[in-house]
Amino acid sequence: MADRIGFDVVSPERLLLSEDVEMVVIPAEEGDMGVMAGHAPTIANVRAGTIAVFSGSSVEKRLFVAGGFLEVTPERCTVLAEQAIPVEDIDVGQVQSQIKDLSEDVSRAKDEREKEALEAFLALAQAKLQAAEQPAYR
């Protein structure tokens, strides 16, 4: 059996997930990153996307994260995320209506600052939708 690495997802409010896994693929800022036991210590930014937990060659679990940070030490892999939900729990209809509302708000935004903030929300919602509709690593 392959070595396993401890994998934690923590939000500011609590520990969301903590288990030993064979491999996780994490959406780092500069491309997806696979982490297995014995990975070099790394700190990276995480973009909004899907974390895939692998068991063997198939995906065991998918989590959507809204960005955060990744820390890898030889024993552990920790994702600090503000928001993380299992992909199958995403309510597609709700996200779609959210996207619709947000795009309307963006076009009505009064100043640059507001527009930027709204666009960030919109991008997040779109990433969520994509995660739900086209799961990565099938």
Added chain:
Amino acid sequence: MPSLKDLRGRIKSVQSTRRITSAMKMVAAAKLKKAQGAAEDARPYAERMERMLTSLAAGVSPENAPKLLAGTGSDKVHLLVVVTSDRGLCGGFNGSIVRAVKARIKALEDQGHEVKLLVVGRKGVTLLRREHGPKIVERYEDLVKPAPAFEHADEVVAKVREMFEDGAFDVCTVYYNKFISALTQEVTPLQLIPFQVPDVEEGEDGDDAGEASQAQYDFEPNEEVILDSLLPKNLSVQVYRAMLESFASEQGARMTAMDNATRNAGDMINSLSISYNRMRQAQITNELIEIISGAEAL
């Protein structure tokens, strides 16, 4: 001299006060348990973030470090973020923090610094308004309801960062009550901006710290970019932590205060009952004397 009826009324009213205080005590105890749990749940995130920041900060040269890390280079204007409670009846909880803040304001002003205040919690606003009203630049009342959430901290930090980017202050310190036990809270200042790198030497006894100092991290994309996104997040985390601690302290302080009040009410009921009984006895004796002397006169 109060009449028997007066005494009866007073005993009744103290009894109902005792009922209320003992109920409040129990509510506070239940909330305290929850608040302590929340504070513990938040710990892993804060610890890891601090570890990452420490190793990042060590790798960045001071010249191109972001302002949030290095500060503006001056310390003229101080922003004090004061975390208090929205509700009273919690003993010296708000009083002690306000006292510490006032002392700090005085010390800073004596050194010629300018002070601005950002107050979280209605009680803090009430207590600081009279003396330092014009210094309060922002206040949050009833923000933390029913319990602190990360969004609340984010809201406060958004304001702090906006002010920092506008150059409204140079140094930012949070004042909050650190939870030590249900009986004791400690007013703790925590400097947010510029970021204070925790002492590595000191932390070396913990397993986590040892692990961190050994690890030579790879950074992706690079230190500066990660720092830029990590530092603001760290502010929120620190403020969130301060809010959680303060909330737990508030419940602890209220529990203790209400416990004392309940006990005092009990003592008062006892002494009132004794004087009530004495008076009743005196009245009976009096009536007897009257009857007997009336009978003798016949």
